[in-house]
Each structure stands twice: as C-alpha cells, then as structure tokens.
Amino acid sequence: MYSAVRSMLFRLSAERAHEWTLAALRRFPAAAGWMARAVQPSDRLAQTLFGLRFPHPIGLAAGLDKNGIAIPAWYQMGLSFVEVGTVTPRPQPGNPKPRLFRLVEDEALINRMGFNNDGAAAVARRLERARASGMNGVLGVNLGKNKDTPNEQAHDDYRLALVELAPVADYVTINVSSPNTPGLRDLQSEAFILDLLAAIEPVRSQYGLPVWVKLAPDLRNSEIERIADALATSTYRDHVGLICANTTVARPPLAGRHRAETGGLSGRPLRARSTEVVRIAARAAQGRLPIMGSGGVFSAEDAYEKIRSGASLVQIYTALIYRGPAVVGDIVRGLDGLLARDGFANVAEAVGADLNR
Template identity: 50%
Template sequence: MYRSLARPLLFRLDAEDAHHLTLNVLEAASRVPGWPVLASAALPPAPALAQTVFGQHFASPVGLAAGLDKNAVAVPAFSALGFGFLEVGTVTPRPQPGNERPRLFRLTEDEALINRMGFNNAGADALHARLSALARQPTPVWVNIGKNKDTPNEDAAGDYLKCVHALQDVADAFVINVSSPNTPGLRALQAADGLGELVRAVLDATEAGRVRTLRRPPVLVKLAPDLHPADFEASVGAVQQAGAHGLIVSNTTLGRDGLFSGKAGETGGLSGRPLTRKSTTLIREAYRLTGGTLPIVGVGGIFSPADAYAKLRAGASLLEVYSALVYEGPGLVRRLNRGLAELLARDGVGHVAEIVGVDAR
C-alpha cells in the first residue's frame, strides 16, 4: 500500500514538505485516545527479540533514529509502529531554525537521503514540555543532544550540560551528538582528548542530577563514519575510558562514492542504502575494539531483516532506522521484527542477544 499509493504521492512533494506532512499526520494520530496503545498491543514483537540493555527493557531491538521526530511531536504514534525505542532530537539549549531550505534531498536511484538541516529544533524547554506532557511511555525515549550553531567549540560542553539539566527527568538516555556534518566545527569534538572530557562532563552532570530527578539516564556517543581508522580507534577508546554506556555507529557520511542520483552533489550528510555495508563494517570494528563490553547501536542503511541481522551479528545490540522508512513506509518496523524472529528461528537461536557480535569474534 505505501509503495504503490502513499509513496508516489509523497515523492511528488519537496522532501522536507513531505517530511512535515507525515509528521503532522502522526502527530494527529498520537492524539487519538487509546489508539497508540491498542495498535502497539495488537502485534507485539516476538519474545525472542526482547532484551535488557543499559538496565532498560526493549521489546524489539529496532529503534527510531534521531532526526525524524526532532521535537517529539509524535512519540505515541511512533511507539505504535512497533519500535523498541525512540530517539528524538537533535535538541539544542536554545531554539534555532537550522540552515536555509532546500536542505533535504531524496536520491531515489540510490535509496538515500542527503540532509543539511543544521539542528533545526524548538529548543530544550519546548522538548521538555512535550515529553513531560505525555503519559508514561512503554517505549524508552532517548534524547539526542547537541550545541547551538553560534556556540564556539570551546564552550560546547556548556550547551550539552544545559540539555542534560533541562531534560534529565524526561530522558531515558542521552546521546551526545558530535558527528553531524551540518553544524560547522562540530565533528572536531570527536577528537579523542576533547571527546573524553565532554563525555565525563555529561556523565558527571547526570550523576549530579540523580538527586533532583531520581534518574540517571545512560549516556551514549554517536560517531561519524568518516573518521580515519586510527582516529576512529582513538575516539572509541576515549568514549570507553571516559565511562560512556554505549556507542551509536554511525551518523551520516560526507562520502559520495558509487552514487547514481543527479542530486549526489548536494552538500550535507548522506544516509540510507549507501551506508549499509560501511556502517556494518564499523560496528564490527567497534565491537572488536571494545571487546564486546560496550553496547553498540547500529544505524545506517537497514532496509531488510537481512540488513538488521548482519548488524546484530557484527556487534550491535540495538538498531535504528530512518531513511528506510521514507522508502519502505511505516510497515518496515513490523517487517523487520517479523523477519528477525524468522532468521533467529532458521538458525536455531533462541534469543537475539545470542547472535550479537558472533561475526566479530
């Protein structure tokens, strides 16, 4: 239905206009009394997919990546699609409009997107208001945090800490975003020395906020796929040594190899099918570097159960999707859950945690 009816109509629109239209529909659906709960209960993921990571329960390893619901306007509707967790944001302390439009492009021939959104969001206070107004969600909601564009890098830690202070009582986890290519200078924060200091500062802030909020959300770090191998190794080591609870591998890429679309020359971060193999390779390397002791969230080009399965076997405990939703539609999540359960059964595996990292050992 989506590929034959909805997608052709949406693809006639500008990519960002289609994005906002879809979010508006999901926001409206989120307000229908009882619907999200009933929908999510109707087709629960198989028990073999449920696991506990970071002390949190995940009914499915498949989550929503940051960037789609930046301001958490449709959390109940996304939960109803079958996601095991949701990542909202990127949020910055102050609202900001992001970069000028056009800033989101479909590369249909490549099943990819290029975005240069620039952390457009309504700010930490607005996000807190939305999340605190929601009924208690069965699906964990993570918050991806970043710095405002006009905040110099030497003051960046202050922006991340402001987000933590504003949102700790509503966030089930924090994701430190130092890897978006669309905020000038942001990726420089991935350098090992500075990254370790930033992670420790965020961890200290969550510990200090524990008394105030009675919560200490886990802290993860999202890395770019474009780091030199030596720099990737150093950054992973810095994250682990600083005491972060997990890694997200990986963000969008600046690479453009092997693309067919005429829009391949647009600036910004590339996501979707071209990242499938690259992100899986990086997950395997991160698993090897950490000895499997640091949970990894795998993201990048997950279009099928086989894609998801490969990332789990490479070392990811959890997964995230975004671009594939644009091309495959909302039924993707249920298909991934069903397909993963079938692959586990095919291989005689009783539980998803048993395959994490088997290809990296």
C-alpha cells in the same frame, strides 16, 4: 496503503513532505498503525541494556522527529525505542532551505538541516506531556550544541541541554558527528569526549541516565578504535555506549539527480560502511561497551548483519521514508526467523557472532 501515500508525498519537496507527515502523525497517531500489521515480538528478541528493557532491537534514529511532536505514532508502528532530536539548548532555525533531498533511485537521502529545533526547554515540555499521556516505550534524546557556540564552550551547551531533558529521557545521545554544524566533527576525539562526559556527569548521575556517543562513518578506522577503547577503559564504561554511525559526507556512486548536493548521506549507500564501523568499534570495545547500529537498514537481513557484527540495538530512519510503517514489523518478524534459523536462543547470543571471522 503506504504506496498510495508515498506517491502523494513524493510529489512534494522532501522537507514539505516531512513536515506534512509529522503534522498528520501528531494529530492522528493511530494512523501509523493502520499501515502495518501489529508487531508482536517473540521473547527471543527481548534484551535489557543499562536497566532498560527493549522488546526487540529496532528503534527510531534521531533526525526524523527532531522536536518530539509525534512520539505516540512511532510506538504505534511497533518500534521498540524512539530517539528524538537533535536538540540544542537554545532554539535555532537550521540551515537555509532547500536542505533535504531524496535520491529515489538509491533509496537514500541527503540532508543539511543544521540542528533545526525548538530548543531544549520546549522539547522537554513536549516530552513531559507525551509521558503523561501514557506513552509506552524507551525514549532517547539526542543532544547537540548551538551553531554559534564556540567549540571551546561546547561542554556548556551539552550540559545545559541535559539539565532540561534529563528528567524526561530514558537515555541521551551525545551528537558530535553531524556534518551540518560547522566544526562539530572536530569534537570527535577521545580527549574531548571524555572531558564532555566528565562535564555532564553530575547531571547524568542524578537521573541515572545511560549515554550513547554517536560517531561519524567518515572517521579513520584507527580513530574509531581509539575512541571505543578510551570509553571502554574509562570510569564511565558502565553507562556509556556507541552509536555507529551518523550520516556520511562521502559519495559512493549514486544515481539520484540530487547526488551532488552537500550534506549528510543516509540510506542504502551507507549500509556497508556503517556495518564496518560497528565491527571496528565492537572489536576495539571487546564486549565492554554496547553498540547501536545505524545506517542503511531496510530489511531483517540488514539488521541481522549489524547485530552479528556487534550491535545490540539497530536504528532505522530512511527505510521508513521509502518503505513506510510496515517495514518495522517486516524487520522484526524477519529477524526473529533469522535467529531461529541459526539456532540462537535470544538476540544477545547473536551479537558479535561474526567478529572472529
């Protein structure tokens, strides 16, 4: 069924198709389940991290549903957890259009959206309604700073957004790695991240929320190692993890006609580097921090590669655009088979299995 839907959507501009899809999923969340077999994960795939139970490791990356308008539909697809955002304290329109591009031949996207969102208060109200409707699943919120907030005042933006969203989130992600907000990636230092964690700690501790820090794949390997080690040895290590990785500004060989567009590249071309970032961070953390892998996951083998490289959880985004809702079940069922094939009793046993190679 999705092949027919995709054919229609791909006749529209990428952002128009995105808006149309979100509107349809908001009105008819059950439709997401019609395009895929039910996902019934085995106990082998379940794990608990930071006190949260994940029936399987596959979740939705931030960016696809920035404002949290279609949350029930994502769970209908069988995703174990959903991350909405990026959300900033104040609403902002983002960058000028066009700002989202398909590279069909590469199964990739380039975006320069620029944290377009309704603002923390509006998103919080929406998530509160979703929870009241009986939403069943782990819900994360990705936080960012407003474009016009100087980096010297960035702590205030993350804290203000957290004040609004903490009551309705199961975890939060600190986004200091989007390439589409000028100067944001300058905040990716161990010193700033530790200062930021200190600034939000009073609010975070009030709600007992885990915090994930999302890194760019364009960091130098030594920078990734320093950040992972700093967090793993900090006073925050019991409730902090790393997401590896955001979109990239690098341009490997690409075939799509939009390959020269500026912005962050996601999808298949990011798979190898994002897995490498997982591996680097996991080796530096030495089991002291959980890792979430994100970037270029289209198959069970892709997810398994990230798990064996050190990721406990795996996020998808671009695969849903190109493969549709059925990709969730395909990955989950395939991952279960790969764990059984290799003799792992549960997914936790497979995490980091390749780190000593």
